Amino acid sequence: MNQPTPAIVGQKAVKRLPRLALLLFCLAYVLPGFIGRVPWKSDDITSFGYMAALAQGHAAWMNPTLGGLVPEVDALLPYWLGAWSMQLAPAWVAPDLAARLPFMLLLLLSMVATWYGTYHLARNPAAQPVAFAFGGEANPTDYARAIADGAVLAFIACLGLAQLGHETTPALAQLCFSACFFYAGAALPYRLWMPGVSAGLALLGLSLSGAPSLAAVLGLGTAALYMRAPLAPDASPFHTRRRAAGLLIMTLATALLATQLHLWRWRIDLPQASWTEWQSLGRLFLWFTWPAWPLAVWTLWRWRRQWLSTRMAGMHLWLPIGFVAVASVATLTTSAADRSLLLALPALAALAAFALPTLGRSVGALIDWLTLIFFSGCALVIWVVWFSLQTGVPAQPAANVARLAPGFVHSFSYLSFLIAVAASLAWVGLVKWRVGRHPAAIWKSLVLPAGGSALSWLLLMTLWLPLLNFARSYEPLVRQVTQNLPTTPGCVSMLGLSRSQIAAFEFHSDLKLVTWQANTRCTWLIANLNLMPMSDDTEWSMNWQLQQKLRHPAERKDSLGLYKALPTLAQTPGVTPPEKREKSN
Structure with missing residues (x-):
């Protein structure tokens, strides 16, 4: 025998959420984060790297590779979708945006x-x-x-x-x-x-x-x-x-x-x-x-x-x-x-x-108040930090950003500002609607949680997007490397770079990257110092001289070494420089 249902709902409580409003709400949540940003580390830029390799014909469709490395996740379809989209997109669409279209x-x-x-x-x-004795239950x-x-x-x-x-x-x-x-x-x-x-x-x-x-x-x-x-x-x-x-x-x-x-x-x-x-x-x-x-x-x-x-x-x-x-x-x-x-x-x-x-009225009211306080506070923090970066008032948020992301230069975007203002006003209107006298639709208790989550994400993807692009992407690190290289460096060897770092260099620079081997004839080499520390007794390092240690401004654990090849004798396979032989003896 079936147990009686705990749901007691009248027809007035099942008022339909307007389809256009629901669609616009979903789009307002989906589009920010896909449009306007650069690929972030590490899985985001890594997946894009495999898509770009397929789209450019640098990898086999049934065996995607990036710098000779296979993906950590044995997936095929996601990389195919991004690569197909990049190939079909017109030339004026940025490759990273084209790759995101199917994921939207x-x-x-x-x-x-x-x-x-x-x-x-x-x-x-x-x-x-439950069916009412005299009718009136929800259809x-x-x-x-x-x-x-x-x-x-x-x-x-x-x-x-x-x-x-x-x-x-x-x-x-x-x-x-x-x-x-x-x-x-x-x-x-x-x-x-x-x-x-x-x-x-x-x-x-x-x-x-x-x-x-x-x-x-x-x-x-x-x-x-x-x-x-x-x-x-x-x-x-x-x-x-x-x-x-x-x-x-x-x-x-x-x-x-x-x-x-x-x-x-x-x-x-x-x-x-x-x-x-x-x-x-x-x-x-x-x-x-x-x-x-x-x-x-x-x-x-x-x-x-x-x-x-x-x-x-x-x-x-x-x-x-x-x-x-x-x-x-x-x-x-x-x-x-x-x-x-x-x-x-x-x-x-x-x-x-x-x-x-x-849900009873008291539980619904508790959800509304907790949501209102939490997401309004998040929105306020986002606005205060942005205002501090723009004007220097209050001074502490801007100082914290300068300490955590040294080298970041904030910029003003009218479009982002207007979108953020419109979203904040929409949040105020949503709160006003929720506290007003309206039919007791059963989905009303989730309007503020969903609206607050969408608001916070949209504000982050507009007001904070330059900062997040600086801190969450490899672009600042790649820029440091390219600035320390000559204008035409030729081929550049890479050793120990992660998949995400390889993808970042291929996306943010025009360097001709090749995987390091003993017979490599490139003049410059980029090595991951976290995995390949330079020491005199490592076989690969005997032909290279460290020129610069480079770190990501906002992520100090990302450390790269820029090396330059020693004279021709040191580049010849199997030949050890005299000074190295003396040291080893």
Whole structure:
């Protein structure tokens, strides 16, 4: 017997969020961070480097390389998308912007998939609100739309989405395809072709984006949920098993393709049994998924009677729970914990949305006040620091920036300033609307969290963008190196540079870089001092003389050495200079 639902919602509470307003809100969150900035370190610039190598014909499409190095993540599709976009874009579009265009669409598609996945879950009879004795309860379709609106707002509000969701990395592609599979798992009981196609493409996309094991686990897990109970009232056991069999076939086919392309890699990295590391993971879970996780916990508590009910009752909860659990386990067992946890956000947002019809007025008011104080404070700090950089008043923020990022010169942009002012005024208007007298739409409690998150990100990407480009990119370090080289240095050897550093030099300079070898005839060499310290007894260093040690102004651990070749005798393979021989004797 199904347990009664805890949702008590009238028709007035499921007022639809205007589609145009929702679309503009999503665009206002997506576009900042993709437009106007340079590639940041380290995964963002690294992925761009592989895309550029493919687009320029410097690497094989089935085996992307950068400076002779293969990617750390065995992904193909994300690099293909960026490279194709760079090749198809007109000449007046900057290469880094062209590479970001498909990733803008991936983030938007993640939001669309989250909306439709939550909508179909909310159509489940066990997720519907209680029927009133004399009518007036929410219409099932309107209720599902309101819950889906809340899920998108919760998705945007998650703090961890801001940076990782705006980078051109395989992680964003994995987020998109996991969201699409989440939609497929929720919608297959109601539709066949569109969710079926989405499921197949999502599993294929996950495998080609470097997550074949995740695709296999999600595919097998969703098929198992289908075998346990149907997700819709009119789904017979035969239709349910047929859909489960379809998911199994697609999962096995995807696993076979990943095997043929050699995409399987063992990346298990268990956390160490240290209190410091567990504290770090705890903080990651706490802030990365804020504010969705408290609402998700509230959902699990208020809907606890539906969890173990027979047949259909708890499936609108078990599907997102399964997705969150898989992503959480991946977070605890891989080194890229934040990028693994990113994949939990669509399902976690859906769980958070199911808390909305059960929240009391006091809880909703608490969420509004905490959100208002937190994000208004963030916006104020951003404005104060920007004003200090412009005018020197107050003096301390500008002094702190000068200490942390020496050499940074701030500039004024009318466009950025006007956009930031418009966003701040929109925030004031949103707060005014929220505290006014309006119909009690169930998604209202997530308007301020989503709006505050979008506001903070937009202000960072306008007012602070020059500072962030200076501190978060390799451009200042590359500029130092090129300024210490002659106008025409010829070929330049590189030794020990990371993937991100190689990509940065290829993007920010016109240097002709070659990987150092014993018979290299280049006059200049750039070495990573953190990995290749210069000493007299190292074989590679005997033919080179250190000219300059260079460090990133805002990131002191990035240290490079600029070397110049010694006379011809020292460059001849197998010949050791006399002074070196005497020292070694």
